[in-house]
Amino acid sequence: MSKYELVIAISPEIDEGKASEVTDKVNRFISERGGVVEETKQWGRKKLAYPIKRFMEADYTLTLFKLESKLVKEFEADLRTSGEILRHLVVKVGEE
Secondary structure, three states, rough: EEEEEEEEEEEEOOOOHHHHHHHHHHHHHHHHHOEEEEEEEEEEEEEEEEOOEEEEEEEEEEEEEEOOHHHHHHHHHHHHHHOOOEEEEEEEEEEE
8 A cells, every 4th residue: 555645725615515525426436445544734725825716725634544555546526526536646655
C-alpha cells in the first residue's frame, strides 16, 4: 500500500456542514476499498489565485491516506465526477 496526500477544493456554495459531508464521502470511498485514512485537516475557506467555475474562493481539505496504487485512478475518477469538488490533487508521498 502506498501513502498519498489529497487536497480538495470544495465549492463555496456548499455550507460548512455539507463540506464535512463531502470529506466524509471521500474518506468512506478510501475505507471501503481497503485503504486507511490517517488524518484529515480542514484548512477552511481560501481565496483562489484565479477563478474556477466562476468562483473566487473555496473550502480546502487535506487528507493523508494509504491506498493500493491500482485504485488511485478509480478514486480520482470519482473525485472528478463530484459536483461539489472544484479541484483535487493526489500526490504519492511514500511506500509502505
